[in-house]
Amino acid sequence: MADPSVLPWYAALLLPVLLGGVTWLALVGDALFAGERAAVAAPGREVARLLVGQRRRTVASDALLGRVGGAVLPVAALLAAAVLPLGERPVADLSVGVVWFNAMEVLAWAAVWLVGWGANSAPAMVGGYRFVAQGLAYELPHMFAIITAALGAESLRLTTIVEAQRDLWFVVVMPVAFAVYLLSAAAMAFWGPFDAPVARDVAGGAAAELSGVDRLVFAGGRWLLLVVAAAMAVPLFLGGGAGPLLPAWAWVAVKTAAVLALLLWLRHRFPTVRVDRFVPFAWVVLIPLTIAQALAVALVVLGGA
């Protein structure tokens, strides 16, 4: 008794495959941005490298914590994607979809910190803590941004939010929220200018001691997170599958690719943001901005009602 508002059950199985495919394309895209030779082959070679790579442990490491942390990343990303409308319908159309997404994405905090802590290594721990500090910086603006979208639709259900943008995309109504969302999407995947938790200056940070499959899972989870965060911008701000000619799923794909490309480009355009610079900026600039944005939207919604 298929619920017409939800994708059939096997979509849950296809979801990881789909996300994996998109992630693979994103990897190729990033290699192209980086001007790598053999960009198309680079991800495959990297995956092969990590698959045959030996796992390693550091002295007195907490392997359980570290590995749990690494595994949480991709799992959290997949769970977050469950509420993502792929076309018109998601795998799970939760009434609190926005909150679900936010909850899953916050798991990354724990994941990265656990990986950094578990290795019992100074650079890894510094990296782990950097991510916690970065979380304190981006999370509040991020929550205000996505709540603003929910506010505009007066619902936490993602399909309803998409529905509410039939006439006008939220990116037009709430540009500040959209911009902040993009920043926080990069930050939650410790991507782009917000890659301090795994930066080269701390020898790879939280991932410094990971090798082989452990590194593959961690890096893969990070990429999945980035893809899911980029894809979530589509239902929240870009009208979901709305668009002329093409079917909804194609528009979702196109819009997701565009957001991803923007995020990839950002990485090559801006230097790594030091966390101790980002935190004051987030609290002094971004939070007031997003609150003001939410207030403006709230007033519009109230006025409309």
Add this chain to the structure above:
Amino acid sequence: MDLTALLLRIAARRPHVLVVAVPGATGVRLALEAALARRGWPVATGPADADVLAVAGTPGPALSDVAEAVWAQVPAPRARIVIPRPDDVEERLDAAVAVLADARHQRAGGGDRAARRAPAQHGGGGDPAAHGEHVRHGEHSGPGEHADQTGRGGEERHGEHGGPADNTHHTGPGDRGERAPEPGHPQAGGAADTEHAGRPGHGGEGEHGDRGEPAPEPGDPAGPAGGEERAGAAAGADQAAGHGGVRPLSAGTPWVRAAGGGHADHGLGGHDEQAREAGHPQAAAGADHAGLAGYSDHAGHGRRGGAVQPAGAAGQDHHTEHTHHVGRTGPGEQGEGAPEPGPPAVGGSAGADHAGPAEHAGHGRRGGGEVHRAGPAEHAGHTERVGRAGHAEDADHPGHAGHAGRGGESGRGGHAEHTHHVGRTGPGEQGEGAPEPGPPAVGGSAGAGHAGPAAHADDTGHAGHLGQGAEGEPGRHGGHAGHPAHAEHAGHTGHGDHGGHGAHGGHHHHGGVVAGLPMAEPGPDRDGLTLDRLHVPLGPVLPDWPAGLVVHVTLQGDVVQEASAEFLDAARAEPFTWPSAAARELDALARFLGVAGRPSEAARARRLRDATLAGARIEEEAGALLRRIRRSRTLRWLVGDIRAGTSTVADLLAARPAALEAALAGTEPGPRPPVGELADALVGAELAAARLIVAALDPDDARTAAGVARG
């Protein structure tokens, strides 16, 4: 279908390369970086991320040790190359690819799945963690595997090395390699083996392999020696690991070289060189010495294991210079100790240590039995030294000396060189002092952390070292140096003593040892809170980091509270003469951009650098790059609040393009902003800022102002 072989071949198309830049051999580094860019091979962020360890230049003793320690941390599949001259780059890289793609070799070298399972064994064993390296080793291979690996690995590696220098080291090890074959064997196996035997986990596979090589006749006395070394190495590694940190952090990473790393290095490494160092007053940091000492001890063990005299003999071979200490020292005691304990004990004290309590006991006996002379008092002595030592070389040496002492009767001969040490020999005595096994337990305390109490006595010792070293606390250096020595001694000597030592270390500074690693000691932070402090070495193997630079920092959170900088093998390096001032500036700029997180621009700067070195005209492109950098408000904002000594990072960043333009125009560059000493500039900075400061100052061997600072 051999899936592993297929994956290896695919992976070998794009390996990550970890570059160990040798001070003065900048030409090789430039050639290597250019080759990597041409091939599209990424530069690894650390050993965990590396497939190829490339030593650019002919490393001095200290850096050799570092390379050895780092190598021990590189997971299989892996290849190591030494590139003595710029012309060798392509050939060596091709050789690395061949090694990486060679499934048979990589399996032997520890990349095998079975090997990976080994860790489990560890776990079972009780407490893997304690062992630091052991653990690692464990993962690599089971004992049985060892044998193979060792043998082969060693040889192959050699091939890779090619470099003469390396050979030297290896030679010794090589023996081990061969020996390795009989891991099961307690005695025969040689200390190293023994250890392995005892603990499956241990196998210093990787290492073994490396060293392996010549080791022609396993039966050879030399063999054992080799074994010892390894053992040492292993131990060292452990330490390294241990050092790193405080409970939370130990740092298996590259940076760790000194404290932890240092040990490791020494251990692993080229004993030869170290030996020299040992004699060396200045030597690297105290930490290093410590490492050496540790090494020595290990060596000692090895021999023991090796069964008495042969060990000695062997030891000498390798050690030649260095070894003396080691070989002889250890052996002496060991020899004695060995006698009764029977195989197990013999098994290599080293092995013994690791293995189990029983073995320790063995140690204890030996130590105790024969040598009691030292006694606590001596220890005390050590302690003091330590305390005073500060960085002092003395401290370091003492440590060594200590070893010698332990070496016991036999050992001393070796000391001759070490003379210094000899004086200090005291430690050796300590070892003996250890008489009371009870202490071992203590040592164990330190050890406690380690696996079984007994187990790892050696480790324990190390642990102690680490601990001390790590936390060294104020006198960090001094403390470290000295302590390490002790610790090691402890290990070597009677374990009991060790215990004692360990205890000392621990008690003094820390207050606790977990898994053989010292706990962090608290200290006041800048906000008036009492927080843990970590002693972490930055460099010399870090991405975008000056060649050979090691900055020992005391971190609280990620804030640098104290710093001291040194260049490894500083006296040895001949300053590199840049053929073009513009290339020099572009190189520094690329490093800064890399640290600042602008990899694309950094790659561009490197490309321009290589182009100008090749004689191309780059004015236009360089102008575009500089415009982008100058226009980047984000970059300015990000570095805007960082002071660098008497200047600021922003000023230094602004001066760089100006200098580059002057170089391109053929005019004299303006004066660089005065900066003061590097170490001073780092105190109070957060880690990310500290990296930017170092990159902005870009000290190289020619214009370095190292120093010690604390805030």
